[in-house]
Amino acid sequence: MQEDAQDASVEFPKDFLWGASTSAHQVEGGNHNQWTVWELAHAAEKAKTAQQRYGHLANWEEIKAEVTNPSNYVSGRGTDHYHRYKDDFELLQKLNFNSFRFGIEWSRIEPEEGQWDEKALEHYRQYIEKLKEMDIEPVLNIWHWTVPVWFARRGGFKKKANLKYFDRLVSKISDQYGHLLRYVIVLNEPNVYISFSYLTGAWPPQEKNFLTAARVYYNLARAHKRAYKKLKKDHPAIQIGIAAQLANIQAKRPHNLIDEFSTQLMRDFWNWWFLHHINRHQDFVGLNYYFTDYYTGLFKRENPKTPLNDLGWYMEPEGLYPLMLRAWAHYKKPIIISENGVADSKDQYRQWWMEETIIAMQRAMSEGVDIRGYFHWSLLDNFEWADGWWPRFGLVDIDRKNAMKRTIRPSAKWFAAKIEKLSASK
C-alpha cells in the first residue's frame, strides 16, 4: 500500500535512464594492462594471506575455499563479456533497462604507445552501435582505473607531461565514437584510485606517499578538464561528467565538536574536493553510492554492526537521500546515480537495497532534486579488483565453473517489474 502510494505520488521523468553499470577490466577478460600484470605477480601471496583479510567476516567458512585459491585474484578470461556482449545486452532488455554504462579498455585500443589497434576500435564501434540498435542508451566511461603497461611504465598520472597521452586517447574516442554518444563519463572515482594506489598502497603501483597522491589527484582533475573541453568542442551536445564515489558521512555524536570536525573534513576531502575542482567542467554530477559512514573522535569510523554485506560493508541504502540533497545544494546540476549496489551472493539484501534506493530518489525528487538516471552496480558478477572474483555484485549470477552461465537473480526480476511499473504510470 505504502509502496503504491509512493509510486503514484512521485513520477520518474519519462526519459529517466534506468540501467546497469560495468567496467571493461572487470568483465571483458583477456586484457593486458597494469592491473593484470599486478594480479599475476600477487595472486599466490594474496591466497596465502586471505585469512588475515577475510577471517573476521561472518561468511568466512563459505568463502574460504575461493579466497585461498590464487585463481580468485586473476581476472583472466573475465566473464567473457568481450565476446558475449550481444547476449549480455539481451539481458539488459530482459531487465527493462534503457541504458548501460560500460568502459573502453585503453590497453586494447592502444596496446603500444601511439599504435592503435583497428580491430579493437572496430569492436567498440560495433558494441556501441549494437546498444543503439537495441534502443539502449550507451553511457561510455573512458577511464576506470586501468592503463596500458607502457603508460604505467612512464609513470602514469604521476607526471603532468603524461597527460598528453590521455588527451590523445580522448581525441581518438571523440573521433571514433563521439557522434554516437549522448553521455560520457571521463573518470571513475579518482578519490578511491589515489587512496588505494598512492596512499594505502593496496593497489598497483602500491605507492604510499601523500605528495604523490596529491599530484596524481591534481593531474586527474587536469586530465578531466582537458577531456571535457575537447569533447565539448567536437560534440557540444554530449553530456559529460565523472563518476564520483560519494559517501554519506555523518557525525556519530552530532553534538560533539571533534566528531563534527572530522565529519566536515572528511566530507570536504573525500566527497567535494574533486567535484569542486572540476565543477565548471561537468554537465551532471555522477554519483556512486555504497557507503554511509559515521565518524567519531579524530577520523575514526564507527558504523553500526549490522546489516553488513558479504564484504563486511555496513549498509544504509537510504543514506543516498541526504547525499543527493547535498550534491544538489552544492552544484545545482542534474544527478546521475552512476553506481549503486551490494555484494550479496545469496541475493538476500539486494531487493531491499534497491527498494530503499528508489524511495530515496523519489523523496529527493519530490524536494526538487533533478535526478536523471540510476545505474545499478553491476549487471554481472565481476572481478572485484584486489578482492578478486568472490564478491558477487551482479544482478545476473555468473557461474564461472559452468561455462560462465548467466542467471538472472530474483532481485533483478523484481527490479525489472518495478521499472516497468514506474514507467507505466506516465
Ligand code: BGC
Ligand atoms: C567501483 C567498481 C567496484 C565497486 C564495488 C566502485 O567503487 O567503481 O569498480 O567494483 O565500487 O566495490
